[in-house]
Amino acid sequence: MYNYPIKRAPYKAQKISVSNRGMQFEELINESNEQYLNRNIAVIYKKPTPVQIVTVDYPQRSKAKITEAYYKIPSTTDYNGIYRGYYIDFDAKQCNSTTSFPMSNIYQHQIDHLERIDQHGGIGFILVEFNRLNEIYLLEIKDLLEFNKRDKSGGRKSISIEEFREKSILIKESFPIRVPYLDAVDILIDKKKNENNK
């Protein structure tokens, strides 16, 4: 588990505030997307953080300065783009627990959004990093919907690490593409093609 060929600061040594939680994982994904873009493999970007702008000053004629603004809840997911002609849409979540991923980490409207993407022929999923285990999983929307149903019908409010190991696709950190999640997307695309051929 500790033999990855890349150097990375151990998470334990750092204090991560609620607002920064997931930041480091996001950076790994952003870097991977840059690599995918530069190699002409895929065009996938993180959407800008939505901000509600209240007041704007113009101290210089050329430059607007925002002096009052607030973070907004995103309407959709953080990442989307195109790969092998497919519309790709996902969210990235960092999980500090070693045993389970709480369903409260993902908004219902994000699940609804990913479900819509799936219905329209796109590929929707979440990437979850269990940072203390150094394990990253891709969980496709179809399975996420099952876990969401279980949660909403009074069942377990989280997805256990065992369930991730069983249901989702493990992504091995690598180099130079740090989080090569499109290898896992290839598996989803193959599955989709097989289903369409049935």
Place this chain on the structure above:
Amino acid sequence: MYNYPIKRAPYKAQKISVSNRGMQFEELINESNEQYLNRNIAVIYKKPTPVQIVTVDYPQRSKAKITEAYYKIPSTTDYNGIYRGYYIDFDAKQCNSTTSFPMSNIYQHQIDHLERIDQHGGIGFILVEFNRLNEIYLLEIKDLLEFNKRDKSGGRKSISIEEFREKSILIKESFPIRVPYLDAVDILIDKKKNENNK
């Protein structure tokens, strides 16, 4: 030209600052996207405006207040999403001229981005509203690239209204979907399918 079944304030009567230019057209498109979403026709969103956040205060424990931030140039285009299984990507531009659309209204990196989308099998274009003519056009990336080449090689630095009328697809404002641009995208998809069948 003035017989559209919808009421809309005449543009001439309003002062439009540079930063607000295009705002009204954007709102029409956002509204149309909402309609497309509610009718389960397509899932297309405007990306949030990218903002460089410099200072954040925490006056209350619960709410972060951004007190210094600046607008950033978007890395990509404003809109993307999925329609009929296709990845859709475009920018919306409002044009105050009645005779031509200046190439300086669109960034080179946005053109490069749309070109990449096309290469990866997506559908890339710009929507241009000539607001004083009450005409809206969809110009696909392949044609935009030709005009860009002309500009970069020392030719005309704008696209004339005649060229729009000849090369691009006219979108008629309508109701309840105000800018029914997906009708024009249908034409692009048909063309793409015919090209693939050749």
